[in-house]
Amino acid sequence: MLDGIHTATLIFNPAAGRLRNHGAERLAEAMRIFRDAGIEMDLRATDAPGSATTLARAAVQHGLQLVIVCGGDGTLNEVVNGMAGSNVPLGLLPAGTANVLAKELGLRWSIPRAAAQLVRGRLQRIALGQAVAENAPEPAGQTPAAPRYFISLAGAGVDADMIRRVHDGIKQRTGILAYWLAGIQQLLEYDYPMFRARSAERELNAAFLCVGRTRAHGFPVNITTGANLFEDRFELAAFTYRNSWAFLASGLAAFFGRLRRSRSAHFWKTSELRMDAVNGARILFQVDGELMGSLPVTFRIVPDSLTLVVPESS
Numbered sequence: 001m002l003d004g005i006h007t008a009t010l011i012f013n014p015a016a017g018r019l020r021n022h023g024a025e026r027l028a029e030a031m032r033i034f035r036d037a038g039i040e041m042d043l044r045a046t047d048a049p050g051s052a053t054t055l056a057r058a059a060v061q062h063g064l065q066l067v068i069v070c071g072g073d074g075t076l077n078e079v080v081n082g083m084a085g086s087n088v089p090l091g092l093l094p095a096g097t098a099n100v101l102a103k104e105l106g107l108r109w110s111i112p113r114a115a116a117q118l119v120r121g122r123l124q125r126i127a128l129g130q131a132v133a134e135n136a137p138e139p140a141g142q143t144p145a146a147p148r149y150f151i152s153l154a155g156a157g158v159d160a161d162m163i164r165r166v167h168d169g170i171k172q173r174t175g176i177l178a179y180w181l182a183g184i185q186q187l188l189e190y191d192y193p194m195f196r197a198r199s200a201e202r203e204l205n206a207a208f209l210c211v212g213r214t215r216a217h218g219f220p221v222n223i224t225t226g227a228n229l230f231e232d233r234f235e236l237a238a239f240t241y242r243n244s245w246a247f248l249a250s251g252l253a254a255f256f257g258r259l260r261r262s263r264s265a266h267f268w269k270t271s272e273l274r275m276d277a278v279n280g281a282r283i284l285f286q287v288d289g290e291l292m293g294s295l296p297v298t299f300r301i302v303p304d305s306l307t308l309v310v311p312e313s314s
Contacts, residue, residue, distance in 0.1 A: 002119060002309070005066045005089070008034065008041035009059045011052055011079055013071030016095035018111070023095075027070065030093060030115035037119040039066065046075060056082030064088065066309075068118070070111065072096015073218070077150060077288035084128055084149045084305050091118045091309035098289060100152040103216035104229060107311055117311035127232045128305040129154060129213055131287050133297040150287035151306070153217060153224070154299055156275050158208035158239070158247065160284035161190055163291055192242050193281035195295055199236070199270040205278060206238040206266075208247075211299050218289055221254035226267065232303045233269045240264045271301040 012019060012027060019026070027043065034041055044059075046052045052069070056079040059067050069079040070093035083090055093114045094102035101107075107114045129150045192207040210217070212224025212235045227235035241247055241264045253259045260267060276296045277283045283295045 002037065002039065002066065002089075002121065002123075005039055007064050008039050008066035008068060009044055009055070009064050010034075010041050010068045010070060010093075011044045011046065011055045011059075011075070012069070012093075013046045013052070013075040013095070016071040016075065017097055018095045018109070019070070026111040029112040030068075030070070033112060033115040033119060034068075039119070041066075041068065046071070046078075050078060052078035053082040055079075060086045060088050066091065068093060070095050073098055073100055073152065073289040076101060077290055080128065080151050080288075080306065081149050084302070087307060089123050089307040089309050091121070093118075098218035100214060100216050100218055100289070104152065104214040105311055114311070118309050120312040121309045122312075124230065124308050124310045125304055126151075126230060126306055126308050127213075127301050127303045129211065129234065129287070130300050130302045131285070131292060131297055132300070133285070133293045133295075148287055148292055149302070149305070150213070152214045152288050154211040154285065154287040156195060156209050156285040156295060156297070157206065157283055158190065158192070159210065159218075160286040160291060163286050163289060164284060190244070192247075193283055194242075194278040195281070195283050196276045196278055197236070197238055197273060198275075199268070199273045201268050201270050202266075204238060204240065204266060206240055207242060208239040209275065210237040211273065212237065221251065221259075223254060223259065224267075225260075226269070232301050233271050234273065234299065234301065235267065235269050236273060238266045240266070273299045275299075 044055045052075050056067055066089050068091045069076050093111050094109055131148045194205045197206055197209050210223045212227035214229055215222050215225050215227050217223045223237045224235040250262055253262045259265055285297050
């Protein structure tokens with residue numbers, strides 16, 4: 001239970017998929033559920049890239065006791081970057097396309113039902129991932145070369161290239177289908193450039209590497225199935241395939257729960273990882289489903305970074 005919490009702000013993205021139709025009614029019902037639990041909240045809409053970070057940072061500075069974010073993985077990531085290092089709890093109401101953290105926590109995709117889970121939830125202090133890049137563009141609302149925190153996952157290579165190919169207009173109209181269309185285009189065009197991944201535990205060349213804080217993934221299949229959000233380590237899944245046929249074979253293996261038997265898949269856990277492109281290739285990376293720049297990049301665990309509202313079912 002969220003005992004002792006009485007003031008909150010709800011940051012929402014009005015462009016999120018399940019807020020575009022009847023979103024006002026869903027938000028009003030969620031706020032009623034929080035109010036019945038003794039928590040009064042104000043409502044803040046995002047209006048530009050990076051505005052969720054600004055709104056979350058302001059909520060912390062103004063002494064509010066709880067921040068709720070209602071949107072997709074990108075809006076969640078922005079809020080996390082406005083709250084990292086603070087003691088103010090963060091709760092999620094899923095309203096996006098992939099909703100990776102919601103899957104991980106067992107949150108209902110109905111916004112009012114997720115709200116009912118949160119008011120009966122518990123507070124858990126967790127680590128965050130952090131990406132430090134040399135070739136990243138200036139993120140909205142941040143200084144150049146600022147580290148970027150992430151809560152669920154990051155990746156370099158195949159998944160970042162797929163995100164680059166997703167058309168925003170198609171995504172707004174069709175949701176997850178936009179990723180399938182981007183994936184088909186990628187199968188026909190991508191040449192699988194290699195990069196070097198280095199950690200204290202091992203190093204290898206890969207065409208795709210998933211940095212998992214969660215077992216759930218934005219793809220229809222899960223990849224880092226040994227990851228633990230409440231552990232101060234990543235699980236890494238590195239893939240050494242060099243063509244689309246091998247990529248498809250790995251996807252089928254994941255679908256049937258046999259990915260860890262694949263000879264092109266390599267799994268290990270670490271708290272820090274460096275990735276550099278091989279032979280000067282430009283290889284993109286992403287955090288929480290948002291493109292951040294190109295390699296080189298260092299991913300590290302930052303312990304004790306965020307207080308998360310964990311729903312009753314987790």
